[in-house]
Amino acid sequence: MRTLPQPATPPYTPYHPRWYRTHVSTYWWLHKWVYFRFVLRELTSFGVAYFCVITLFLIRALSRGPEAYQAFQTRLANPICVILTVISLLLTLFHTTTWFSLSAHAMVIRVGSFRVPGILITAGNYAAWLVVSAILAWFLLR
Amino acid sequence: MAETIQLEVARYSPEKDSAPSFQKYEVPLRKDWVVLDALNYVKDQQDGSLTFRWSCRMGVCGSCGMMVNGEPKLTCATFLSKYAPGPVRVEPLRYFPIVRDLVVEMSDFMTKFRKVKPWLIRKQEAPLSEGEFLQTPEQLEVYKPFSMCINCTLCYAACPVYGLDPFFIGPAAIALAQRYNLDSRDQGADERMDILSQHEGIWGCTFVGECTKACPKNVDPAGAIQQYKLAAAMNWFKTLLVPKASP
């Protein structure tokens, strides 16, 4: 297969101008609000991981008997744990909202020649989320 | 409205400077002027050494992309009065090497652009006697937004991943690959998949979404990339379960 011979950076010669390459700062994500919000969105993965870990602890407490479970509940009510849980709750909510609005871009649903507008896809996601949440809540609250 | 507005323009002369610096110019603030008009006024009346690219002055050629107050814009499509009372900071397009003043080196984009094979690929050429390829309006709608790209590379200037990852192919190139993949006349989706699905292709993208915001032609490159990721993932599973038959 014939490959294109040009490198991305042509070789320097005495007559070649010296390009200036701006170095991207390590704190590029602090320079614009949009970038900061993006990094916050990416950090929601920690809220997700927190849920996984703490659920495994819950399962362990459940399998060890009523006293262990009660002790676990008491630990959960500890202020530090509550703060962590609230932060994780905010992070997972942020994940959910951003995930739904992003999925409108990624999913292309066509009915004939008509492309379903993104806002309907997002609305559909929210509706499904409400239904799923209601079902799970019913299982736990009945 | 004030009479004049101040422009802060990045200057860099490779013969004299080691780094870019800013020079201030006072230009008339006319209601119908765009930033490109102001730059041309400076070049005509105040400082003939100011160097920048422009061509069509109506937002179809993609030559005049620059950072205006930190946002990538086509300077022929950005009204000066929007930035009143100023100052307006004009810098060369971000994440590209600066050649001189506001002119950047685009060869990295050009190389990546060619990599995705942005042309119709046919596995079997149709004979001339069959006539032209027919395409319905519905088939056209599927890829039409991605065909509107004018290669202005504003999306590259908006994409932090492009600035950080030298191997990332970039929004416009992937959107163009998707334009050809979705074209009913094209049979080259597998060839492009092999190229783009490598780690250095599309997977650097973390869906920041700034490329779509920066695009002056509503191409939605972020959407194209996510759709391509989905297609690449499905292809990965499909070829895992059903190995590709020899052509």
Added chain:
Amino acid sequence: MAKRPIEPFLWTLFSGGGVIAAFFMPVLLFLLFFAFPLGLLHAPGYDALHSLVAMPLVRLFLFVVCSLPLFHWAHRFRYTLYDGLQIKHLNEFIDLACYGGAVVGTILAGVMLWNFS
């Protein structure tokens, strides 16, 4: 043909984990770890919760909810480190730590839920 890339598979795990996290986590996190311990809502007793979790389908559901989102975290955090802190040169270490952590979590979840009694 080039070596089969692993990235599409990892992205699928990230994507699946993200969908599961988006739909199931907020309500479960709120109820199980905020409302119930603080007594804001009436919690199911130990027996009710234990028998609920013991059901095979519920255990399968919990396994999926506790494993796939860990891969979502791994993939996302890996790229956050690459781009946010520009430490891509440490990529072997980062990849191992992230995906390794997710694998360990998945194995733990599997073992605990399989042996749950």
